[in-house]
Amino acid sequence: MRLIIGIRNFVLKLLYRAVRPLIFLMDPEDAHYMFKRVGVILGSNFLTRWFTSLFFNYGHRSLNIEVDGIKYRNPLGLSAGFDKDGELTKIYPSIGFGLAELGSFTGEVCPGNPGKRLFRMVKSKSILVWYGLNNQGAEKISSRLQGVNFGKLKVGINAAKSNITPEFDLNDSIDDYTKTMKLFKDIGDYYTINISCPNTQDGEPFVDKANLDALLIAVNEHRVEGRPIYVKLAADMTLEEINIIVDACVEHKMDGVVLTNLAKPKFNQEYVKDELPFHKGAMSGLPLQRISTNVIRHVYRRTRGELTIIGVGGVFTAKDAYEKITSGASILHMISTLIFDGPQNISEINRGLVKLLKADGFNSIEEAVGSRNPLPKIKEVNEDPSDKGISSAA
Template identity: 40%
Template sequence: MQLTAVLANQMKISHFQSMRSLKQIIIGTTYRKVLKPVLFAQDPEKIHNRFIFIGHIMGKFRITRFINRLLFKYKNTMLEQTVFDIKFENPVGLSAGFDKDAQIIRILPEVGFGFMQVGSITFKPYQGNQRPRLYRLKKSQGIIVNYGLKNNGAKKIVKNLPRKPKHFLVSASVAKTNSRDTITTKDGIEDYAECLKILQKSKYFDFFTINISCPNAFGGEPFAEPKKLDRLLKKIHTLGIDKPIFLKMPINEKWSNSKLLIEVAIKNKIDGLIIGNLDKNRSNPQIKDQIPKHIKGGISGKPTWSITNELISKTYKNYGDKIKIIGVGGIFSAQDAYEKIKRGATLVQLITGMIFEGPQLIGEINRGLVELLKKDGYTNISDAIGANHSKHLG
């Protein structure tokens, strides 16, 4: 009874906005009102693993892929764009950290994603930091993440890669193995390089991301220091990788240091920046939950929203003609994705919004983006990139 009333109300509101289809309203409301309370009462890592298992099974069969496509996918040519000679069907991607071992690639295009990022993958496997490694911030709409780069390692991941879905773009996020063995700059650089060599040899990935900003790894983030980053990127340059390379940025650095990192990236011919990673600042005013002392890790979701937005704007304003941006952090709606695009992001990625709002969110964002583009008189998503700035770049 209550759900019916909520649905009726949602439909009334959404009819005026016409941002969501009836199907999306029904699935979304059912997820938030019925499924989410049950899921959110259970251990977050257990739920994450279960979703990966279900996604893996659904991706295996034509019929389950077809059902997912019917339920979730939204397509429109206004969302298509070619970036670095790669055609993106839509600008919404799954961010790194959800599918660490490449288990759900086959279902993701059916859910509506335009691309995804596997990993972060490291050269050697790592079983992850001590539990609890995930903690929900229900009021703040975020998650505290402390996996510490848990993954099966490059060799095993490549060995088990599924058949790649047609027209779906898969990138690999590469990080330094979380271990005492990679603590020196030299060993750290070698570790990244060995990982990249394995991934490149597989010829599976459409682009790569160098993750220098995992807040939960042994030895911190040494390559968030410009000189060390320069050494790392020079080494990567020698590998002859023929695919675009992105750099995943930390979001708690002072602008003066971020600028230096970006300049090092540009100098070393990095193609794009992912802005950005998890928030390390526990005194972030967007955090409304009490966090128990024993909970360690970086924060995702809404608490990262304005920090990443500001960094995207500054980066686009200063370097938008030299480097592309993928905007990530706290995207929970089409308006959120559009805001990051208008600030200068060419593409966007998310995880936490999908966990809080439901799997229909991807189609909802894509559909909503088309409405927002039409409202602003644009004919393609690429017209809106950087529209908030007086000067349109690149």
């Protein structure tokens, strides 16, 4: 069966390579909305879901993993930022995803940034994003998703602060996050508190320890039993800033962290410089790959595995995914591989993970988490020589 799946994926890969140039002739945002419409149609009934699954799905028991009480059929998830209004949950399992993080959702309706806001960087295998948290708002989206059965798909609710003013007000911002949490208290499997959107008018104010403490205290007051809470960190931070946020997450008993959000070009050297199409925004994909893995390694060691880590950034192959898992990530998020490699690559990554697990003598993903990133002795945690250089990489 695995051989048949491999042949299937290879043929689909060739087909996608043939049609990709035509897709890339379209404006990136127009192409995104076109594929969203296709996804809605494919997810609308059993027959189209079954047909899609026949072409794209793959499952294996060694990919099953339980994280913070939630059982995932595999560790591959769709990252927040793709399905901003939560419209495609019916089709994700058929493509091969074990989870999907919806949003970011904001308390208020958010139009996002004006003008062109999505750009392809083909040589860099990256998407430059300048969306600015456009979404229909937590009230409308939660009303539509209320009572929806997500089936075997596990769903994360990504809450962010509305991007409607350049002025930061701490209390209003906290109320915005908690409004989304309250509206989605019966929807989904976990929360992500996104403090790191790189495309907002008032920056990233929750890098400040006092602001972050106030936010996490309020977040804890709106906990739902059995619903883990994760905090999403920026890619472009110094080691000291990373430590402040991670230590606060431990102090306030957050369940984990998402590492990391998009990378800003001015802090990054991992892309083809003459390809940068716009002076604003932040990059997904390959430019983020090494940075996010470095941060995963550091945070896993600093917290001695106490915090769950969701790895994000530059996962295009099973090897990429396995590197993040063996560095300390339990589950993963991705988007860019869908755009550059095609939807069949999700099952190909899952298929490759099974091979890598077997080669290392593991029976499950859980056994592989952090296996190539041995935890330091307690006295070394705060002065780990391997930490040096993360701030320059990030």
